[in-house]
Amino acid sequence: MRNIDDLPIRDELKGKSPYGAPQLHVPVLLNTNENPYSLPDALVARIAERVAEAARDLNRYPDRDAIELRTALAGYLSASTGHAVSTEQVWAANGSNEIIQQLLQTFGGPGRTALGFAPTYQMHDLISRGTGTGWIEGPRNPDFTIDVVSAEAVLAADRPDVLFVCSPNNPTGTAVARETVERLYDAAQAVKPTLVIVDEAYVEFSHQPSLLPLLEGRPLLVVTRTMSKAFGAAGLRLGYLAAAPAVVDAVQLVRLPYHLSAVTQATALAALEFTDVLLGYVDRLKAERDRIVTELRALGLEVTDSDANFVQFGRFEDTHAVWQAILDQGVLVRDNGVPGRLRVTAGTPAENDAFLDAVRFALPSPA
Numbered sequence: 057m058r059n060i061d062d063l064p065i066r067d068e069l070k071g072k073s074p075y076g077a078p079q080l081h082v083p084v085l086l087n088t089n090e091n092p093y094s095l096p097d098a099l100v101a102r103i104a105e106r107v108a109e110a111a112r113d114l115n116r117y118p119d120r121d122a123i124e125l126r127t128a129l130a131g132y133l134s135a136s137t138g139h140a141v142s143t144e145q146v147w148a149a150n151g152s153n154e155i156i157q158q159l160l161q162t163f164g165g166p167g168r169t170a171l172g173f174a175p176t177y178q179m180h181d182l183i184s185r186g187t188g189t190g191w192i193e194g195p196r197n198p199d200f201t202i203d204v205v206s207a208e209a210v211l212a213a214d215r216p217d218v219l220f221v222c223s224p225n226n227p228t229g230t231a232v233a234r235e236t237v238e239r240l241y242d243a244a245q246a247v248k249p250t251l252v253i254v255d256e257a258y259v260e261f262s263h264q265p266s267l268l269p270l271l272e273g274r275p276l277l278v279v280t281r282t283m284s285k286a287f288g289a290a291g292l293r294l295g296y297l298a299a300a301p302a303v304v305d306a307v308q309l310v311r312l313p314y315h316l317s318a319v320t321q322a323t324a325l326a327a328l329e330f331t332d333v334l335l336g337y338v339d340r341l342k343a344e345r346d347r348i349v350t351e352l353r354a355l356g357l358e359v360t361d362s363d364a365n366f367v368q369f370g371r372f373e374d375t376h377a378v379w380q381a382i383l384d385q386g387v388l389v390r391d392n393g394v395p396g397r398l399r400v401t402a403g404t405p406a407e408n409d410a411f412l413d414a415v416r417f418a419l420p421s422p423a
């Protein structure tokens with residue numbers, strides 16, 4: 057048994073590749089939608105303090121229910137959306153990927169299906185399969201918005217158990233209108249009780265307000281969030297959800313005991329103390345994102361409207377060649393497999409200048 061093909065792994069995993077963007081060492085990394093600003097010194101010091109406190113008790117298991125952290129996250133959600141969220145409505149895990157996995161372990165699984173609108177965040181598909189949940193792709197309009205009428209038809213025909221609405225959507229950057237989510241929720245419930253997961257990983261960068269207030273009166277709606285993007289803490293691995301308390305209770309059935317280490321909880325709490333400072337970078341990144349859209353359009357490229365910290369652009373006949381030509385200039389962007397299109401994360405102004413120069417260089421000169 058020398059390689060993976062010889063091992064008796066599950067049939068649905070055979071021939072698959074692990075998810076992950078190339079981690080190449082080039083000067084400008086704009087491929088994984090990270091925040092380019094490192095944490096301020098005062099926060100680094102506060103993390104050291106909080107972690108030192110937690111370290112003394114590492115002989116004990118951490119707070120399994122992460123009450124202090126969930127309370128702080130509920131405070132952030134309530135203050136930033138104007139919609140009151142309680143500790144009982146919030147759950148946290150190691151990145152929103154783990155949150156999504158726990159939701160699928162609870163509401164999906166063998167014999168069940170999840171539906172998302174392609175192209176969308178690939179991990180929705182992969183985590184579905186990884187939890188034995190069948191994956192169904194719903195359609196999008198040519199401008200990557202969701203077509204509610206065809207979505208309603210797909211929901212009625214395919215009867216999924218879980219529905220993903222990614223807003224803003226990765227990799228297109230497209231935000232979903234509140235009315236669209238309301239209609240999708242109702243259309244799904246009209247067929248059968250369906251968990252509707254609104255993935256708001258990038259919502260802090262959106263021109264539109266959060267969809268969180270839709271939780272009111274919708275017991276099967278879940279909003280997932282992360283500290284990886286707007287909070288600039290991708291290395292922390294902290295994602296969370298807001299939903300009805302019953303959904304949070306249900307997820308307890310599958311979470312591993314003590315899944316969130318005391319070090320993670322202490323670090324996340326320190327970061328949340330610095331919410332205002334960290335979110336101060338969001339305005340800069342939004343302005344840079346808008347500048348990238350404008351400048352790429354000025355180059356004659358087709359650019360999808362973006363509500364996230366990244367921009368989808370094209371169209372290219374040979375997408376890989378353009379990706380490589382940009383990389384040859386020292387700038388790493390992402391090929392998500394959307395035909396003719398690439399995705400760039402908004403970085404610092406200097407990084408974005410380097411990217412725009414690389415694109416100008418990579419584009420074939422006009423005939």
Ligand code: PMP
Binds near residue numbers: 151177255257258
């Ligand atoms: N949702 C979306 C739409 C994402 O793009 C990502 C990260 N790329 C995640 C969830 C997961 O983020 P994390 O696990 O770092 O919270």
